[in-house]
Amino acid sequence: xxxxxxxxxxxxxxxxxxxxxxxxxxxxxxxxxxxxxxxxxxxxxxxxxxxxxxxxxxxxxxxxxxxxxxxxxxxxxxxxxxxxxxxxxxxxxxxxxxxxxxxxxxxxxxxxxxxxxx
Amino acid sequence: xxxxxxxxxxxxxxxxxxxxxxxxxxxxxxxxxxxxxxxxxxxxxxxxxxxxxxxxxxxxxxxxxxxxxxxxxxxxxxxxxxxxxxxxxxxxxxxxxxxxxxxxxxxxxxxxxxxx
Numbered sequence: 144x145x146x147x148x149x150x151x152x153x154x155x156x157x158x159x160x161x162x163x164x165x166x167x168x169x170x171x172x173x174x175x176x177x178x179x180x181x182x183x184x185x186x187x188x189x190x191x192x193x194x195x196x197x198x199x200x201x202x203x204x205x206x207x208x209x210x211x212x213x214x215x216x217x218x219x220x221x222x223x224x225x226x227x228x229x230x231x232x233x234x235x236x237x238x239x240x241x242x243x244x245x246x247x248x249x250x251x252x253x254x255x256x257x258x259x260x261x
Numbered sequence: 262x263x264x265x266x267x268x269x270x271x272x273x274x275x276x277x278x279x280x281x282x283x284x285x286x287x288x289x290x291x292x293x294x295x296x297x298x299x300x301x302x303x304x305x306x307x308x309x310x311x312x313x314x315x316x317x318x319x320x321x322x323x324x325x326x327x328x329x330x331x332x333x334x335x336x337x338x339x340x341x342x343x344x345x346x347x348x349x350x351x352x353x354x355x356x357x358x359x360x361x362x363x364x365x366x367x368x369x370x371x372x373x374x375x376x377x
Contacts, residue, residue, distance in 0.1 A: 176363045186352065186367035199364045231304055237363050249296065250363055252306035 145170065147236050147253035155259045161222040164256045168215050168236030174198075175217040176250060177209060180231040189232075192217050224260045231255045263288045265353050267368035274343045274375055281328070282338045282371045284353035293357050295336040296365065297327065300350040309351075312336055343375045 148167045156162050168175050176199075177189040188201040192211035209219040215236075221228055235250035264287040274280040286295065297309040312320045312327045320327045328337040340347060350372050354365040 174363050176365070178365075178367075185369050186354075186365075188364045188366070191363050193362070199362050201364070233304075233306060235306070235363070235365075249308050249311060250365060251308060252298070255304045257304070 147234060147251055149232075149234050149253040149256050151256060152254065153257050153259075155261065156224050157261050158224055158226060160224050161220060162224060162258060163218055163220045164232055164234075164258075166217045166219075166234030166236075166253060168217070168234075169238075169251055172236035172238045172251075173215050174237040174250075175211055175215065176235045176237070177217070177219050178233045178235065179203075180233060180255075181227075181229070186233075189219065221258075226260050229258060229260045231257050263290070263355060263357055263366050265355050265366055265368035267353055267371050269371045270369070271372045271374070274340075274373065276345060276375055276377050277342055279339060279341045280343055280373065282340070282351050282353075282373065284336045284338065284368060286334050286336060286353075286355050288334075288355065288357055290357040293355055295327070295329070296354045296356070297325070297336075297338045298352045298354060299347075300352060300370070302349070306352070310338065340373075345375050345377060348373060348375045 150165045174193045176191040180186045191199040195211045206222045211217045233255045235252045237250045266285045293314045295312045299307045310320050310322045310325045310327050312329045319329050324341045326339045350370045352370045353368045
């Protein structure tokens with residue numbers, strides 16, 4: 144079974160530009176979550192999509208947005224890029240909506256997209 | 262507020278020895294899950310082990326085991342018989358069960374170096 148794929152793997156942009164990152168979850172997984180990883184802030188949750196709906200959102204400005212398609216593939220977009228947006232963006236997929244009860248559904252991560260903003 | 266604390270920025274271990282990576286957590290939700298992930302220099306997060314708050318036994322997955330002490334709110338990862346390939350960053354993470362869906366809260370991580 145193929146793992147989570149993310150494209151592109153590397154990206155260089157300049158301040159003010161916008162960028163779109165793509166994530167294809169493991170086949171059959173319906174939940175896709177996005178995380179930002181920086182040396183200063185560590186790993187931070189951006190948002191989660193399930194069945195094309197954003198179900199949870201982290202504490203990020205509105206410049207960060209996402210969507211999910213009917214085939215569960217997800218994209219995230221960052222508009223008006225800032226230097227501080229330079230980071231590794233990780234996507235994770237899960238087979239289950241993560242129901243209450245602390246069940247053991249695991250999130251499987253992709254290789255990430257390294258974004259550098261100049 | 263939920264929080265994960267990893268107090269060891271870096272750890273060293275000799276090959277074939279065991280090592281314990283510390284993790285403490287804070288949550289008021291009685292239902293939660295704890296995860297450990299490994300991140301090599303390539304960047305991909307690799308799932309290692311999971312412990313549910315209601316699990317009666319400590320989780321084990323091959324050379325990985327989780328020392329879960331609920332009253333102390335700690336979930337330490339034990340790696341037995343360390344291998345050179347175990348050198349990586351290790352992250353402890355938590356998901357709250359009630360409405361947390363798939364939002365993981367991560368600790369700052371511990372960098373493990375395995376020496377031959």
